[in-house]
Amino acid sequence: MAQLEVKDLSLSYPGSRSGSTFLALDKVNVSIEKGEFVTIVGPSGCGKSTLLMLVAALLRPTSGAVQLNQKDVTKPGPDRALVFQDFALLPWRTVIKNVELGLELKKVPSAQRRKEALKYLDMVELGKFCNHYPHQLSGGMRQRVGIARALSVDPEVLLMDEPFGALDAQIRQVMGLELLRIWERERKTIIFVTHDIDEAVYLGDRVLVMSASPGRVIQEVKISLPRPRDLSLRNKAEFTAYRETIWNLLEKQVQANGAWRQDSALS
Amino acid sequence: MIFEGAYKRNERLLLGALGLLIFAVFWESVVRLGYLNPITASSPSRIAQAFASQWHNGAILKNSRIFLFELTVGFTLAFIVGVTLGIAMGVNRLVEYAADPFVWLIYASPTIAFYPLLMIWIGFGSATVITVTFLLTFVSIVVNTMAGVHAAEPQMIRVLKVFGGKPIDIILKVIIPASLPLMLAGVRIGLSRAFLGVILGEMFSSNAGFGYDIAYYAGQLQTATVFVSIIILIVIGTIINLLFTAVEARLFAWKAR
Structure with missing residues (x-):
């Protein structure tokens, strides 16, 4: 049985004109195995982040369901930890206190909380920065805190919403590598939303390609590249072939929907 | 060499003190040379004498005790009610709509004008002094706390929800810390209004305290004794301000400078 099941999930909003509705997601079906690394790509506005918000239960679907271990997901919880694109650290908390947040909410006693938080900070190589405040860190470091915070609650599924979208190209690649290293070790199920095709192919076991509004999964591309992966993979022929396949799928979507709106916040 | 280093470190303080000293010498000379009437203008030496006699007869300690008691009680009540109501209004729209008219009417009203009524x-x-101090103080705390709550970013609240935070966790771990800067700005304004509230209260509706003494001795043209009270109020105000700044610096160490 799959660990996470998304069944006929639809979401519509009231539209701009009164009485009209805007269909953001249309009967999305996804099934994810334990320990799988699934990436989702799609044009901006296709609802890929919305899908993640529904899995996190920050939004309620209009119809359909999300099931974790065969149980309907109805409210947010630490079994589905989210890593935010804008890091979303609490600026008044030190790095370690930020990581401890989820553990606090799980009522973990303070000594154990500290120990756990330090373990995950060491994992993202930020142990030395535990008493810094977020504003003293670079973007890449802040997102590593975000990842440590999400891992610390020992989630069943790690949801990542364009986590490297706010970082520059070099840092992005380094972060991708680090994420793979952590994943190889922890073997958490990861759902990773991105608009970067390279990133999607490079990281994922499977890439879900979504269509623009209404959002649907138009194709699943299984990525049979060997693991552990490193950056040299990007120049291999198989990699380029996958990129080509996905680009071709997306290109049709983009043409059908006008321009590829690069920097839309609602991607 | 040593002196130069010590001077450099305290330049601001030393020059400030020098400025005050020059002012005091100027004041004293103008009065002594007969350009100003010593009865109305007083002078630093007269104030020093008045201070000594007020100290010996115990008035200074007694007035300070009364002043600090009224200020502390009035301000503390205003702080508790102000912060609680401000958070409730910021979090819950129904509370906001219901309490809004009261808050703004009290804010807009010349609170001091209520003194005669409150005396009745x-x-x-x-008790009357504390009531007016409370009324003067709590509104600026309510209004600023509410604004602070509204300034809490939805994204921070979302973080708490994602990790399973309940409404009480959201209030304690996001809303209160996020609203603290504005809340404390309101507390600062509230404190200066509380100061005024106590002094005016003592002037109008009391028979003790610095406010009462100021009104009483001014009526007797004992200007030096009036100045003693004013100077002590300035000292108390300065100490409270410094303490407040120290607390703020501690609380806001996380802010980017």
Whole structure:
């Protein structure tokens, strides 16, 4: 049985004109195995982040369901930890206190909380920065805190919403590598939303390609590249072939929907 | 060499003190040379004498005790009510709509004008002073706390929800810390209004305290004794301000400088 099941999930909003509705997601079906690394790509506005918000239960679907271990997901919880694109650290908390947040909410006693938080900070190589405040860190470091915070609650599924979208190209690649290293070790199920095709192919076991509004999964591309992966993979022929396949799928979507709106916040 | 280093470190303080000293010498000379009437203008030496006699007869300690008691009680009540109501209004729209008219009417009203009424209702003395201090103070705390709550970013609240935070966790771990800067700005304004509230209260509806003494001795043209009270109020105000700044610096160490 799959660990996470998304069944006929639809979401519509009231539209701009009164009485009209805007269909953001249309009967999305996804099934994810334990320990799988699934990436989702799609044009901006296709609802890929919305899908993640529904899995996190920050939004309620209009119809359909999300099931974790065969149980309907109805409210947010630490079994589905989210890593935010804008890091979303609490600026008044030190790095370690930020990581401890989820553990606090799980009522973990303070000594154990500290120990756990330090373990995950060491994992993202930020142990030395535990008493810094977020504003003293670079973007890449802040997102590593975000990842440590999400891992610390020992989630069943790690949801990542364009986590490297706010970082520059070099840092992005380094972060991708680090994420793979952590994943190889922890073997958490990861759902990773991105608009970067390279990133999607490079990281994922499977890439879900979504269509623009209404959002649907138009194709699943299984990525049979060997693991552990490193950056040299990007120049291999198989990699380029996958990129080509996905680009071709997306290109049709983009043409059908006008321009590829690069920097839309609602991607 | 050593002196130069010590001077450099305290330049601001030393030059400030020098400025005050020059002012005092100027004041004293103008009075002594007969350009100003010593009865109305007083002078630093007269104030020093008045200070000594007020100290010996115990008035300074007694007035300070009364002043600090009224200020502390009035301000603390205003702080508790102000912060609680401000958070409730910021979090819950129904509470906001219901309480809004009261808050703004009190904010807009010349609170001091209520003194005669409050004297009729509550009577003469500390209770009335504390009531007016409370009324003057709590509104600026309510209004700023509410604004602070509204300034909490939805994204931070979302973080708490994602990790399973309940409404009480959201209030304690996001809303209160996020609203603290504005809340404390309101507390600072509230404190200066509380100061005024106590002094005016003592002037109008009390028979003790610095406010009462200021009004009483001014009536007797004992200007030096009036100045003693004013100077002590300035000192108390400065100490409270410094403490407040120290607390703020501690609380806001996380802010980017």
